[in-house]
Amino acid sequence: xxxxxxxxxxxxxxxxxxxxxxxxxxxxxxxxxxxxxxxxxxxxxxxxxxxxxxxxxxxxxxxxxxxxxxxxxxxxxxxxxxxxxxxxxxxxxxxxxxxxxxxxxxxxxxxxxxxxxxxxxxxxxxxxxxxxxxxxxxxxxxxxxxxxxxxxxxxxxxxxxxxxxxxxxxxxxxxxxxxxxxxxxxxxxxxxxxxxxxxxxxxxxxxxxxxxxxxxxxxxxxxxxxxxxxxxxxxxxxxxxxxxxxxxxxxxx
Amino acid sequence: xxxxxxxxxxxxxxxxxxxxxxxxxxxxxxxxxxxxxxxxxxxxxxxxxxxxxxxxxxxxxxxxxxxxxxxxxxxxxxxxxxxxxxxxxxxxxxxxxxxxxxxxxxxxxxxxxxxxxxxxxxxxxxxxxxxxxxxxxxxxxxxxxxxxxxxxxxxxxxxxxxxxxxxxxxxxxxxxxxxxxxxxxxxxxxxxxxxxxxxxxxxxxxxxxxxxxxxxxxxxxxxxxxxxxxxxxxxxxxxxxxxxxxxxxxxxxxxxxxx
Ligand SMILES: Nc1ncnc2c1ncn2[C@@H]1O[C@H](COP(=O)(O)OP(=O)(O)O)[C@@H](O)[C@H]1O
Ligand SMILES: [Mg+2]
Numbered sequence: 126x127x128x129x130x131x132x133x134x135x136x137x138x139x140x141x142x143x144x145x146x147x148x149x150x151x152x153x154x155x156x157x158x159x160x161x162x163x164x165x166x167x168x169x170x171x172x173x174x175x176x177x178x179x180x181x182x183x184x185x186x187x188x189x190x191x192x193x194x195x196x197x198x199x200x201x202x203x204x205x206x207x208x209x210x211x212x213x214x215x216x217x218x219x220x221x222x223x224x225x226x227x228x229x230x231x232x233x234x235x236x237x238x239x240x241x242x243x244x245x246x247x248x249x250x251x252x253x254x255x256x257x258x259x260x261x262x263x264x265x266x267x268x269x270x271x272x273x274x275x276x277x278x279x280x281x282x283x284x285x286x287x288x289x290x291x292x293x294x295x296x297x298x299x300x301x302x303x304x305x306x307x308x309x310x311x312x313x314x315x316x317x318x319x320x321x322x323x324x325x326x327x328x329x330x331x332x333x334x335x336x337x338x339x340x341x342x343x344x345x346x347x348x349x350x351x352x353x354x355x356x357x358x359x360x361x362x363x364x365x366x367x368x369x370x371x372x373x374x375x376x377x378x
Numbered sequence: 379x380x381x382x383x384x385x386x387x388x389x390x391x392x393x394x395x396x397x398x399x400x401x402x403x404x405x406x407x408x409x410x411x412x413x414x415x416x417x418x419x420x421x422x423x424x425x426x427x428x429x430x431x432x433x434x435x436x437x438x439x440x441x442x443x444x445x446x447x448x449x450x451x452x453x454x455x456x457x458x459x460x461x462x463x464x465x466x467x468x469x470x471x472x473x474x475x476x477x478x479x480x481x482x483x484x485x486x487x488x489x490x491x492x493x494x495x496x497x498x499x500x501x502x503x504x505x506x507x508x509x510x511x512x513x514x515x516x517x518x519x520x521x522x523x524x525x526x527x528x529x530x531x532x533x534x535x536x537x538x539x540x541x542x543x544x545x546x547x548x549x550x551x552x553x554x555x556x557x558x559x560x561x562x563x564x565x566x567x568x569x570x571x572x573x574x575x576x577x578x579x580x581x582x583x584x585x586x587x588x589x590x591x592x593x594x595x596x597x598x599x600x601x602x603x604x605x606x607x608x609x610x611x612x613x614x615x616x617x618x619x620x621x622x623x624x625x626x627x628x629x630x631x632x633x634x635x636x637x
Contacts, residue, residue, distance in 0.1 A: 155500075240482075248480040251440045251473075252494035252547060253466045 143335050147265055150258045157263050164267035172221075172228050172275055179220055180279040184286025187211060192294065201295060208287045209306040210314070217280030218272075218318050219366060222325035225272055226358040230333040233264055234354030237337025238347035246338070261338060265330035272326030273319045280318070317373045324369070325362050332358040385578050387599060388418040392451075393551055393583045394439060399448035401434055408434050410607030412448070416551070416583050421573065423598035424587045427630070430604045432587040433477070436553040439585070440474050441465050453550060470498055473544030473582070477555040479536040481528035487539055488524050491515070495546050514542040517579065518572060534565035541572065545580060552576060552584040558593045570596040591619070591631065603627060 188208055195201050237260060240246050249256040288302040333354040340350040394416035401409040408431035416422050426432050437443040439452060441460075450457040455468050482490050491511045495502065502510075515521050518538040528536060537557060544552065557573060558566040570593055576582055577597075586597055594601055595615045602612040605626050611618050622628045 155497075243478055243483075244476045244480040245482055247437075247442050248474070248476055248482075248543075250442060251469050252544065253470045253498045254494060 139339075140331070140335055143338075144331060146257060147262060147331070150255070150262050151266070153258075155258075157259050160259060161263040161267055164263050165271050168225070168229050168267055168271040169275065171232060172225050173278075175224055175228060176221060176275055176279050177282055179224060180217070180282035181286040183216060183220060184208075184212065184283035184288075185290045187216070187283075188287040188290040204291055204295065205287075205297070205302050205305040206309040209284065209309045212283045212287070213280055213310050213314050213318055215366075217283060218276045218322040218325060219362070221276040221279045221322065222272055222329065222362050223359060225268070225275065225326070226329050226355050226362065229268065230329045230354045230358045231351040233268075233330070233333030234337040234340075235347055235351035237261075237264075237334060238340035238350035241338060241340045242342060242344065242346055257338075261334045264334055265327065268326040268330030268333075269323050270326070272329065273322040276318060276322040313373070313376070317369065321366070321369045324365055328361050328365065329358045332361065385419050385581070387420045391418040392416060393418050393453055394585070395449075395451040396439075397449040399435075399438065399450060400446045401431070401438060401443070402446055407607060409438075412604075412607070412609055414602065414609055416585055418583050419577070419581065421577050421584050421586060421597050421599045423594040423601045424585060424604055425589060425591070425594055425601060425630070426587075426604035427589060431607065432604055433555055435604070436474070436555060436585060436587060440469060440472055440553060470547050471550045473541075473547065473549035473552045475537070475541050475544055475552065475554045475557060477559055479528075479533075479540035481531075481536055481539055481543070483528045485528075486524075487515075487520075487526050487528070487531075490528070490539060491543050491546055494543065498547065510546055514546045517545060517575075518542045532565075533561055534568060537561070537569055538572065541576065545576065548580065549582060552580075552582045554584060554586045554588075556588055556590075557586060558588060558590050563592075566590065566593060567596070569593075573597045589630075603630070 188204065191204065191207055191211075192201060195204055195207065237246075240260070246256045246260070249259065284303070284306060288299050291297050291302055292299060336350040336354040336357070340346045392415040394414070396412055396414040399409050399412040399414075400407075412435065414435075424432055424435065434443060438445050438450060438457070441457060445457070452468060453471055455464065457465075460468065481487075482493065485493065488511060491514060492507055495507055495510060511524070512521070515524060518541055520535060520538050520542070523531060523535060523539065528539070531539065541552075541554075541557075554573065557569050561569065573584065573586060574597055577584060586593070588594055598615060600612065601615055601618055602609045603618065605611070605624075611622075611624065611627060618627060619631050622631065
């Protein structure tokens, strides 16, 4: 029991050190700009198909499910507003981050894990290249940037799905649907969603890189790293979601 | 085939000097008082069974692992008190050929070779980089592989590219971790030949780690055996293996040559 607590604390302090190293290396040149761009592209391409599909389906299903309860109050005209709030504030960042944990997080964990196991990371180090800067800093940064971008996209696709559904049932045109959507969501909503998505992205990047970079020897180490990256980042995203909601609610007053 | 001595070895000038080196992992005491000198121009073979700490030793020399105690002097620099910048500078002078070649598998052969060059010598022009790449590729005899991916290469070819990638930085010391492990006998002989060519062409001093006695005989100017965490036997191949007195040495010889 004590051993377990001790191990958890040791891991926490190692992760803390890892994050500190990220910020230190982030600021010191040279910058690996090309690799950063390549990672952004990879993250985008990897997640796009799944995110498009999920976003669209969630828009439709969520609209369908919300309709009956609004009908009870005779308030189906509120449907676009209700959905806009749900999608922009909560669903888009959360769904994007959860999908990215599965796709991007596990990918980073496996990639860096196999580089660690096959001594590619050591090979960089002995030839005077800073592997942390080249591999970790670029990936964490790319995740932190791309998850907000992808969240915007998920939100947009979700709203299109929802708008389509509303058009079918309530004969509300796309234009007036989006009119109502944009009247409902505030600047704070979008900002908090972006900040949240950036925090999620940072989490996915750090967890994936940490697991892969410190992967154990042997091929089973790679699988473990990938798996642990997914489970841990999903868990952390869930906690962060709760924290952000608490903070935003206190801002709203 | 015995090794022919061509390049002169300067026995007054150790490029690596290790004194009383200790290293443990938890309660596994791997290195227990290692003393070792590598002289300029020499191919030194370190023999030992697997798990005796041969890789650990050269990882300490290249600063990938830290020592517990003792002194490690590489090219006149004390590994114990180097700043990060000094360590990087020193590492460019020490090449490391990894056991599984450790090629960057997301890059082509050309990109693998350019990678350390571009990052460490930013002043080089495109033409100069291309020239250096061609030169090391022809040194290892693999010009035709330049645009291939590592996954398309055979084990021996990967090994050659791995060696080329360290040669491109013109190191003074080469560390080879089991250069012939997992290769067929003919490829082994080719790699052994390459190690000797590198010694002559690039004027390197090398530590070659192996448990392959044929490799030891073909490339080694001097051989030491790592037994129970220390270097116990040393000398030329014949000195150690003609009528060995130590049963551990005899066992090692039998394991290699008697079926
Ligand atoms: N980074 C490490 N952490 C813990 N144990 C290690 C590490 N590196 C090597 N070892 C252990 O040290 C011993 C010697 O390893 P190594 O030097 O790789 O042997 P070899 O002589 O076959 O190259 C092995 O038992 C190995 O498990
Ligand atoms: Mg080894």
